Amino acid sequence: MLIYHKLIVVVALFLAIAAAPRAEGQLLGQPASPEQVVLDATNVLGQSVGMESGIPQRMLADAQGIAIVPHMVRGAFVVGLQHGRGVLLVRDAAGNWQPPNMIQISGGSIGYQIGVQSTDLILVFRTPQSVANLLKRTIKIGVDASAAAGPVGRQASASTDLPMQAEILSYSRARGAFVGVSIDGSSISLDPAAQAAYYQPNGMVPASAVQLVQAVTAYSSGAVAMAAAPPGVVAAPGAPSEIEATRQQLDAASRQLSAVLSDDWKRYLALPPEVYMPNFVPNAQAIQQAIARYEDVSRRPEYAALASRVEFQETLRNLWRLGELQQAAGTALNLPPPPSGAVAQ
Numbered sequence: 001m002l003i004y005h006k007l008i009v010v011v012a013l014f015l016a017i018a019a020a021p022r023a024e025g026q027l028l029g030q031p032a033s034p035e036q037v038v039l040d041a042t043n044v045l046g047q048s049v050g051m052e053s054g055i056p057q058r059m060l061a062d063a064q065g066i067a068i069v070p071h072m073v074r075g076a077f078v079v080g081l082q083h084g085r086g087v088l089l090v091r092d093a094a095g096n097w098q099p100p101n102m103i104q105i106s107g108g109s110i111g112y113q114i115g116v117q118s119t120d121l122i123l124v125f126r127t128p129q130s131v132a133n134l135l136k137r138t139i140k141i142g143v144d145a146s147a148a149a150g151p152v153g154r155q156a157s158a159s160t161d162l163p164m165q166a167e168i169l170s171y172s173r174a175r176g177a178f179v180g181v182s183i184d185g186s187s188i189s190l191d192p193a194a195q196a197a198y199y200q201p202n203g204m205v206p207a208s209a210v211q212l213v214q215a216v217t218a219y220s221s222g223a224v225a226m227a228a229a230p231p232g233v234v235a236a237p238g239a240p241s242e243i244e245a246t247r248q249q250l251d252a253a254s255r256q257l258s259a260v261l262s263d264d265w266k267r268y269l270a271l272p273p274e275v276y277m278p279n280f281v282p283n284a285q286a287i288q289q290a291i292a293r294y295e296d297v298s299r300r301p302e303y304a305a306l307a308s309r310v311e312f313q314e315t316l317r318n319l320w321r322l323g324e325l326q327q328a329a330g331t332a333l334n335l336p337p338p339p340s341g342a343v344a345q
Contacts, residue, residue: 032071032085034102034198038208040070041087041100042215044120048171048178049219055122055171055178056151060220065090065125065134067188069105071118082107084121085191089216090131096280097216099209099273101135102194107186120173121183124150130167134188141168142184149180201258202266205276213277243325244279250318251276257311265306269293269315284326291319 032040045068048055060066065088072084087100105121125131130145141147150169172181198206254271261269271290274282294316298307306312 034194035206035208037070037085037102037194038087038100038198038206038212041068042208042212044068044070044122044173045212045215045219048120048122048173054152055124057219059124059150059169060216063091063124063126063220064128065131066216066220067103067105067121067123067125069103069121069123072105072121073118082186085194086121087212088134088190089213090125090135097213097220099199099205099277100212102191102198103134103188104191104194105183105186105188107141107183120178121181122171122178123147123183123188124169124171125167126169127167135190138187138189141186141188147183149182152177152179201261202263202270204255204258205273210277214279243281243322243329246318246322246325247275247280247282248278250315250322253311253314253318257309257315260309260311269297271319281326282322284323287319287323287326291316291323294319 045066049057049060067086067088069084069086072082072086083104083106085102085104088103089097089100092098125134130139133139133144139145145167146165147168147170148166150171152171170181170183171178173179198209250271254275257269258266269290272282272286274280294312297303297312298316300307
């Protein structure tokens with residue numbers, strides 16, 4: 001009997017692969033590259049909110065984390081199978097969205113069903129605890145975290161008891177539109193191998209991650225009009241401030257320096273992730289710590305070959321400038337306009 005059940009599973013796998021060529025790579029352990037997963041996730045997010053029957057913006061506004069799994073393979077022939085790789089974005093203590101973590105999701109079911117399909121999945125994490133649990137270990141939906149099919153449509157009500165009590169709201173694409181879907185029994189975990197492969201050189205935030213963070217920030221804040229937002233496109237910001245212009249110069253100089261460094265030196269001279277994210281302000285304390293490391297290198301004669309390079313000097317110069325601008329911004333008084341009718345003496 002056991003052998004019989006194993007044969008059924010094998011047959012199910014081969015039939016699913018034969019029925020869906022795109023599923024073959026994922027079922028055989030040859031998924032899309034992490035870079036492609038992030039690009040696809042950005043498009044999926046844009047499509048999920050850029051439609052009348054999409055995910056309500058207020059669901060994203062209240063989210064503590066958002067998981068996006070493009071092209072998740074779901075197949076069944078007596079034994080149900082599903083697997084996908086995607087990204088998880090979480091907020092920091094200040095509520096800002098951070099660069100994506102790579103994740104994978106898998107699950108199965110038993111039933112009289114047949115067929116295979118590829119679907120896009122979005123999970124909205126509504127509590128800090130559900131996010132914290134996933135960052136620490138594999139979680140099983142329905143056991144470690146409660147989930148419910150999420151409401152759809154701009155005017156959809158989220159007042160029912162089930163969605164309000166659920167820690168995770170789940171959505172899946174069906175016939176071009178996003179609908180609430182049950183994912184009980186699925187397991188979700190971080191994907192360290194994909195994470196390491198994506199963030200290379202070490203410490204650098206790829207441009208695709210920056211675009212995804214911008215998209216999540218814009219959509220969750222309502223900064224992009226839902227009806228007019230093309231998939232994965234964020235409204236262009238205005239003229240950069242002096243801090244933003246300096247951040248851009250620091251970003252460029254740091255990337256040029258990284259290109260000539262070994263992995264150990266890339267780790268030691270790594271800058272805060274926000275340095276590589278447009279319109280994000282790096283933590284002032286983190287910038288000062290980076291300055292201290294760079295200055296220490298510049299003072300040591302054994303590292304003169306590195307400290308004399310133009311890329312190193314340009315990076316340190318922009319670190320100094322950014323630190324000065326942050327200090328000035330922190331000491332400036334943030335006052336409203338003077339009283340109307342006031343006359344200068």
